[in-house]
Amino acid sequence: MNIELLFAAAIVSATPILFAALGQLLTERAGVLNLGIEGTMLVGAVCGFVMTFALGSTAMGLVGAAICGGLFSAAFAFCVVTLRLDQVVTGLAFSILGSGLSAFVGQAYVGKALPMRGPADAPSTIAGIPGLGVIIFNQDAMVFLAFAIAGLITFYLYKTRPGLILRTLGESPETLDSLGITVVGLRYAYIIAGGALIALGGAYLSVINTPTWVENMTAGRGWIALAIVIFASWRPGWVVFGALLFGLVDAYRFRAQASGQAFIDPHFLNMLPYLTTLIVLIVMSRPGLRARLRAPAALGIPYDREKR
Amino acid sequence: MRLRLEPRLETVKPLEVMARVAIGAMLALVLGGLVIALSGHDPLTSYAALIRGGFGSRAAFEGTLNKAVPIGLCALGIAIAARARLVNIGAEGQLFFGAFAATAVGLALPENTPSLIALPCVIGAGILAGAFWAALAAILKVAFGVNEILSTLMLNYICLLWVGYLVRGPWADPLAYSFPYSPPILDNAQMGPLLGSLNGGLLILAAAALFVWIVDYGTRWGYELRVSGDAPLAARYGGISAAAVTLSVLCVSGALAGLAGAVELSTSTGRLQLGLSPGYGFMAILVAWLGGGRALPIVLVSILYAGLLNGGFSLQVSRIPSSISTILQALLLIMVLAGVTLGRYRIRLVRGAPA
Numbered sequence: 001m002n003i004e005l006l007f008a009a010a011i012v013s014a015t016p017i018l019f020a021a022l023g024q025l026l027t028e029r030a031g032v033l034n035l036g037i038e039g040t041m042l043v044g045a046v047c048g049f050v051m052t053f054a055l056g057s058t059a060m061g062l063v064g065a066a067i068c069g070g071l072f073s074a075a076f077a078f079c080v081v082t083l084r085l086d087q088v089v090t091g092l093a094f095s096i097l098g099s100g101l102s103a104f105v106g107q108a109y110v111g112k113a114l115p116m117r118g119p120a121d122a123p124s125t126i127a128g129i130p131g132l133g134v135i136i137f138n139q140d141a142m143v144f145l146a147f148a149i150a151g152l153i154t155f156y157l158y159k160t161r162p163g164l165i166l167r168t169l170g171e172s173p174e175t176l177d178s179l180g181i182t183v184v185g186l187r188y189a190y191i192i193a194g195g196a197l198i199a200l201g202g203a204y205l206s207v208i209n210t211p212t213w214v215e216n217m218t219a220g221r222g223w224i225a226l227a228i229v230i231f232a233s234w235r236p237g238w239v240v241f242g243a244l245l246f247g248l249v250d251a252y253r254f255r256a257q258a259s260g261q262a263f264i265d266p267h268f269l270n271m272l273p274y275l276t277t278l279i280v281l282i283v284m285s286r287p288g289l290r291a292r293l294r295a296p297a298a299l300g301i302p303y304d305r306e307k308r
Numbered sequence: 309m310r311l312r313l314e315p316r317l318e319t320v321k322p323l324e325v326m327a328r329v330a331i332g333a334m335l336a337l338v339l340g341g342l343v344i345a346l347s348g349h350d351p352l353t354s355y356a357a358l359i360r361g362g363f364g365s366r367a368a369f370e371g372t373l374n375k376a377v378p379i380g381l382c383a384l385g386i387a388i389a390a391r392a393r394l395v396n397i398g399a400e401g402q403l404f405f406g407a408f409a410a411t412a413v414g415l416a417l418p419e420n421t422p423s424l425i426a427l428p429c430v431i432g433a434g435i436l437a438g439a440f441w442a443a444l445a446a447i448l449k450v451a452f453g454v455n456e457i458l459s460t461l462m463l464n465y466i467c468l469l470w471v472g473y474l475v476r477g478p479w480a481d482p483l484a485y486s487f488p489y490s491p492p493i494l495d496n497a498q499m500g501p502l503l504g505s506l507n508g509g510l511l512i513l514a515a516a517a518l519f520v521w522i523v524d525y526g527t528r529w530g531y532e533l534r535v536s537g538d539a540p541l542a543a544r545y546g547g548i549s550a551a552a553v554t555l556s557v558l559c560v561s562g563a564l565a566g567l568a569g570a571v572e573l574s575t576s577t578g579r580l581q582l583g584l585s586p587g588y589g590f591m592a593i594l595v596a597w598l599g600g601g602r603a604l605p606i607v608l609v610s611i612l613y614a615g616l617l618n619g620g621f622s623l624q625v626s627r628i629p630s631s632i633s634t635i636l637q638a639l640l641l642i643m644v645l646a647g648v649t650l651g652r653y654r655i656r657l658v659r660g661a662p663a
Binding site for chain 1: 311314315343395448454459461462465466472590593594629634635640641645646649650655
């Protein structure tokens with residue numbers, strides 16, 4: 001197996017997960033658990049595909065997917081922030097809703113191909129450079145965008161004042177409220193921004209990676225992104241690492257299967273991402289680590305200023 | 309103008325809760341109707357077809373009751389785990405692992421084993437295997453502190469792939485052509501219909517509901533579950549071991565889902581296949597919640613839910629996309645959740661800036 005191609009494929013596999021995990025990170029840092037992540041990815045995937053199909057532009061399709069994901073998450077935000085509904089049940093309901101809506105919208109597009117080739121298929125001139133050339137330079141723009149956003153979020157979270165406010169939003173919203181900062185508005189903003197990123201992850205799959213629309217095509221990637229955020233203990237740098245680790249496992253599985261070099265049945269190879277997630281969760285949940293890697297204190301708790 | 313929620317001081321009466329659930333369901337139906345209209349069909353005829361398909365005839369209703377059994381069993385398991393504030397979203401995997409073990413026993417027993425022995429063996433294997441699959445998540449939680457939501461979820465995917473491997477590989481029925489089925493389990497381990505097309509599963513569901521009711525109101529364990537869920541510190545002070553509670557309750561929760569898998573195998577499919585459950589374990593999460601976690605309401609809600617599912621199939625016949633039924637499920641859940649939660653608040657429209 002070609003190691004360079006394996007790493008290149010790992011980065012491609014990691015990208016949708018990275019988008020979704022970064023979106024979830026923003027949301028959870030704001031103190032909200034969005035279990036609708038799988039559904040939001042599917043909404044992004046179908047909207048991205050349909051819009052790219054209709055508008056004939058990959059960029060417009062991706063922007064459209066982000067907007068649709070933002071709108072879908074705004075509805076979720078209305079339920080959990082304004083109406084203060086239970087975040088776990090509401091999130092699961094939104095995952096089902098997203099799965100149903102995307103199947104409904106996408107049924108006319110099953111089996112259709114996009115009018116243009118995705119950037120991933122485009123021939124590249126730098127690809128000839130050995131080593132890093134294949135791994136890094138032969139990627140599409142969305143891959144770079146994903147990693148750039150990870151860097152931006154790191155900077156934003158730890159080096160800027162709004163980032164400090166975001167961290168406080170998930171730890172102690174009442175402090176912000178007492179300083180005259182509106183908790184509700186900020187939570188809306190981060191849920192919507194997070195939803196847009198999650199949807200981009202879905203759209204990456206349907207518009208660039210495959211590029212086709214298949215019902216429930218995210219195949220549990222949203223849940224893996226969710227696990228990665230926990231494993232990364234809500235830190236963007238570790239989210240990148242987690243996504244790459246997953247990408248590597250996924251790329252290995254896929255290539256082993258395709259090249260016929262697999263020593264074991266594909267069903268077992270397909271278990272790898274889930275087993276990896278479990279093992280990573282076990283490693284990261286060790287008591288010593290756990291004490292340092294705390295979840296945002298206000299995660300999952302609706303903000304009610306009367307209980308301040 | 310902004311929405312403001314103020315807590316209500318008086319307690320909400322049961323009648324009002326029921327009214328709120330009904331209003332929520334109506335709203336969901338109206339929204340779902342809009343989606344159906346968007347797809348170019350008539351909402352009223354669709355709903356009529358949905359209800360007819362679920363409850364409209366004796367055969368339809370019996371089919372609904374049969375489908376309610378696996379949903380209800382899983383939901384009871386999820387509800388009992390929720391007593392200890394544990395979220396088990398792995399019922400689907402536990403169901404399939406139960407069905408897997410039940411099939412293993414059902415294929416291994418000699419063909420002339422009497423029903424009286426074969427049936428309990430198959431069902432018992434399902435119960436044990438379901439408990440085992442849930443116990444994995446419990447052990448991960450107790451030993452390493454792994455969040456059970458994530459571990460049970462990952463175990464679902466692993467179990468489905470395992471079953472997929474078996475029915476396409478070592479257990480593939482040579483007589484089933486290319487269908488991914490195992491061979492049928494022995495006849496004496498299959499429960500035929502009892503009354504019309506109604507099978508014995510309903511009795512098992514009733515027994516399981518009674519079991520949960522007894523656990524709640526008549527056992528020390530049921531009390532310990534709730535204390536360790538609602539007041540973990542008080543539980544520790546009272547000498548209740550959190551580890552023992554987690555382990556025991558997840559085992560029971562998984563056992564009920566495994567039972568569902570074995571019952572479904574024995575009453576309906578007769579062989580292991582991926583179509584054994586169209587997501588009963590996931591639907592059960594919603595049913596457990598909608599039933600308020602209590603035994604009798606869960607049984608009733610699972611019947612309603614099974615009706616929706618059954619009716620969904622008749623929708624497909626009338627060429628309305630089946631995703632409508634999925635959308636309807638989600639809308640129902642959100643609206644009913646909103647209706648019940650908002651019952652605790654008074655909603656006000658306030659002018660101007662927040663106070």
